[in-house]
Each structure stands twice: as C-alpha cells, then as structure tokens.
Amino acid sequence: MNTSRNDKPKVVDDFESVFRDRKVLITGGLGFIGSNLAHRLVGLGARVTLVDSLIPHYGGNLFNIRGIEDKVRVNISDVRDRYSIEYLVQGQDYLFNLAGQVSHIDSMEDPFTDLEINCRSQISILEACRHHNPEIRVVFAATRQEYGKPQYLPVDEEHPLRPTDVNGINKVAGEWYHLLYCDVYDIRTTTLRLTNTYGPRQLMKHNRQGFIAWFIRLAIEGKEIKIFGDGTQLRDFNYVDDVVEALLLAAANDSAIGKTYNLGGDEVVSLKELTELILEVAGGGSYELVPFPEEKKRIDIGSFYADYSKIRNELGWRYRTSLREGLTRTIEYYRKHWRHYWS
Template sequence: MKVLITGGAGFIGSRLAARLAEKGHEITVLDNLLEQVHGDDPEQSEGYRAVAETTNFIRGTVTDRATMEHALEGQEAVVHLAAETGTGQSMYQIERYSDVNIGGTSLLLDILANTEHTVKRVVVASSRSIYGEGRYRAPDGSYVYPDHRSEADMQAGEFEVKQPGVDGPLELVATDEESKIHPSSVYGITKQVQEQLVMTVCPSIGIEGVAFRYQNVFGPGQSLSNPYTGILSIFSNLMMQGKPINIFEDGEESRDFVFVDDVVEATVLGVEHPAAANEVFNVGTGVPVTVMTVAHTLSRLLEADVPIEVSGNFRLGDIRHNYADMAKIGEKLGFIPAYDFEQGIARLAAWAKASGPQASSYEESLEEMRRKGLMK
C-alpha cells in the first residue's frame, strides 16, 4: 500500500517507516522536524536521516491545509503520529498542544470528508494518558477509577490514590479498553479528542479507523536532549553527565514501559490486519514498573555512580499508576510483546552509552513548571 506517516521522522515514526518499507509498502513521511525533538540541526537527527533517503519526505506541519492535501494524494492508509507530546509542558502551552493535536487531526479528517481521496484506513496514535489514573479493585470486588489526586494530599506526602466512599486499600489492576476515560493533563485531553475524532468521523465517511493507546514507549533513538521525552532517556542522559537523579513523589509511582520495536509491530498490524478495523487497542506489556526500579536499573547498566534522591517533588497532572490489560490486542490481532522491561532497557542503555550525553534543558524545564505553579 501507499502509506502516509505524519510525524514519521520521530522516534516511533522513523522505525515504523523502515518496517513498513521492508514489508513492501510505499511510504510518505510528513514531519516538521521540530527543534525540541530533532535538535538545532534537525537534518542531522537520527530520525530524519533514517527516513530521508528511503521515503518520500515532506517537511511541513499537519496544521497547514495545502501541505496536508499534498501529502494525502494517492495514499491508501494514514498513520497519524504527529503530535506535541510533553505531559508537563502541555499544562502551560495549552493553545500549542490543542492547535497541533486536535487541530491537526481535525484538518486531516476535514480534508478526507470533503475531497476526493484514496484513503481506506486511518491509524491514530492515542495514549494511556487518556485514562488518567488506572483501574483499581475495591475491597468489595468492584472496579473503581479514582479521580485526580489533590495537591493537599501530595503536599502531605500522601501520594496513593483515594476513592471517596471506599473503606480499605485499593488494589491496582490492569486497565482495559473499557475503563473510564478521565485524563488529568492537557496532553491527555488532546489525545482523547484525537482518538474520538478519528473513531467517530472515519466510519461515517467509509474509512476504517484504528486507535492505539500506547503506554510509555522507550528504546534506542529516543531523544536524549528533549526535556519532555520519557524518563528513561532523561535519566540516562543525566546519569551519563554525572548528575544526581531527582525521584519525584516517593519513587513508587509506576508505568507500563513498552519497547519501541513492539510498538512498531503492533502499529504494522494496525495498518495491515483486517480485524483492526474500527477498533481501539492498548499497546504495552501488561507489567507495571516503578520509577525507582527504572533509576536503579539504569544506574547499574550505565555503571553510573550518581546519587538517586527521593525528593517528594510532584507535578500537577501526573498520575500515580497505570498499566495495560493486553487481552484484546492479543485475541484480535495476535500481538504479544517480544521484549520485557529488562530486555528493552538493556538495549536502551547500550545505545545511550554509544551515543554519549547530550545537552539538555531538563533543569530549565522543571524551573519553568515551578514558575507556573505546576511543580511542587
């Protein structure tokens, strides 16, 4: 097929482009080569170099109609990855995140709804962030979906979620696709709207929609300089510079970290598999890993003897726990992740060592959040 990948020079997109091309598809990549992601010389970035000579590359933004109309010409499938992706940054750059994530998706669908085209399927990158806090089991066996944690509780060092009216501890369980959607950040809200736009509009205009709720994606090639990328690359870069690691909250907050190659394989199924049509899927490992475990594992693999300090700092908009129920994607698409956390983080660490530390504005990004009242 002819496949358009928006954001296709990014961390996930560049690997997806290579994998789809390897399978015989003809790939067009649309990417604006954002400096925050690709650095101040974006045409030397790993993602751009990976796609420049093997795809039809278009430099441009998903918010420009003429660019999008040009990119969509002759395409049979679209994988819509282009988005602003920093949870913390989204809490104060609200217009930017809404314009790109919601506006870009709206423009894509508006063009498909109002012009002649050849697109048969749209795959959208959704996110675990749309769930907000994950799913829990109450002592009576019922499932509950706790609301956002209060600033007062977290100031007091009480970081675990609470559910009004429930006596006794809550048991964290896997979050399935039928779980409550209640995002706690602007980023999460924009991903929810992206997903709902695609899954509502596409079937109404005769296009198959597919949404993947990616968990915390990591792996070689993830930007070491972008201060709003995942904590594994942020921690790796800090450790290689000999800087201390500031662990937020108490270090026991957990996420489902999924290796980028597994995300790519799941997304290929979203492009090709008939059973993916008009379905929403989690993409993760189904295993929660604490931030403290991440820090100590990276310290061991990078042989970095740096202080790992639990500060009790917290960011408004962050969640406590969430990990994916992987039953649906396994049953419908036959997807099983090939990498567990230890296998994936070993590959990330080896790549980070070879790449070396990079200049980053991570500390400045935290200070910006403090000034905005979002970092405590």
C-alpha cells in the same frame, strides 16, 4: 461477515505481502516512533513518505533516518498546514498518524498550541482523507494519558476516560474524531493507546517529553536522577520495536477497523525499580527521591499499567522485549550516537 468467538478472522502478519510497493505516509515521521516505523517499512519494501515539522524542541531529528535517507521521501511540513496535508494524503495507501505534542507540562503552560496540534489538526487530516483519499487506511497513536488517574488496575479499554491535563483531553478528542470519521464517513481508522514507550531515536534534549529517556541520558552521563515522590508508583513499558509491530498489525488487519486497543507490558515495576535497573545497565549514575514540584503533582496519575488482552486476543500482539533487553539496546545506541541527541 459476522464471526463468532470461535470463528475469528485470521490475523494477517505477513507484513511484506501487505506493505511491499504500497505508499505509506507517516506524520511525525522524523520523530521517535515514526522513524523506527519508517526503518521497518523500508525493510518491508514500502514506499514511505515522512512528514515532520522539525520544530526544534520536539522530537524530529534527521539523524533518525540515517541509513534509509535515499529510500524515503521527506516533506518538512506542519500538520497544522491543512493545504499541505490535503496534497500529501493523495494517492497514499496507509497513513500512520503519529504527529503530536506530547508534553503534559507544555500542554498546561501553552494549551492553545496543544489544542492546535492534537485536536484541530486531527480534523484537518481526517477531512483531507475524506475529501481526497477516502480509501486510505489510518492508524492513530493515542495515549494512556486519556484515562487519567486509574480507578482500577490494570486499566482496560472500558475504563472511564478522565484526563488530568490538557494534553490528555485533546488526545481523547483526536482519538474520537478518528472513530467518528470511521462511523460516519467510512474512513478506515484504528487507534492504539500507547503506554510508556522507549528505545533508540527518542528525544533526549530535555525532560519535557517523558521521563524514561531523560533517566537514561542522566545514567549514561553518570549524573543523579531525581525521582518525584517515594518511587513506588507503578508503570509498564514498551520497547519501540514492539510498538511498531502493533502499528503494523493494526494497519494490516481489517478486523481492527473502528476499534481502540491498549498496549501494555508484562513487567510492572516501580519507578525506583526502573531507575535501579537503568543505573545497573548503564553502569553509572545515582538517584535521589525528591518531593513533587507543585505543577507536576497536580497532574500526576499515580500508578498505571494497562490490560492489553484485547489486542493480544484479536491481533496476536504480545509484549516481546524484556525491560532489561530493551534498556540494554537503548543504552548501547545512545552511547554510540549521543552527539546527535544531546543537543
């Protein structure tokens, strides 16, 4: 049915009616975003299966499902195992495809692993859907890294894609495979390009999968944070609960099928301002401005913040959790549970 701009489809946001008793598969389900999504879906009455490889230096952590262990099914499997994925997608109503290698530095040092996880595995997942469950509804987690160094700000979905690292290139390919399988095979896919996401249940063992979690850990420990460059680089941030909301909206609304949406924030801050706020909320630590290491300088994108008006206008998603509120919740969580995340 064609709709005019003044006759938009009604946004579906009664998630309990959508997901109750429905079968939901989450790849990367023991990781940061996947586990937070799992908690929300369990609360909505969904029948949730989590797939995760639990590779030690990635983000999977069994503690992330504490409190819902007996309400979810966990399958320890790697998305690179296509035979496992072919079995797991069968009978599922929804697939939140969140598994991925997210370290930009790792993608440059070991491009073949990044290729296997972020590119080849995505074809295997989509082929499994095509042959074994073509009616499944799929939401794929893409990334702002696909845009590369911005040509203008804020960055909207029409901005050219010119990634600065292997990870970004493979994420572009993964996203386009999802859109292609929608166009050619009628697999009902939507992709979300995520910005800097933070919150409870994030990987804190090392600093190779995002700087904000590492900054938070150092502040909690009362240590010094090193900011590369002059600290004026601008960023936007999303608290993980807001990202979960966007994932659910994308899955619940057929009007989102075949589309790509940016997520973004209303608070655009410099890295120096962010660090100062983290230190204030944590009540400890310090920071120092240091020169960029050469391997990071070559792939740095400078300032970045997104225009998320498309998902706001079409699906009603909004930036809800302020940076101060989100950081407060996050730091409280890790003060209580740090033993399960530091090592």
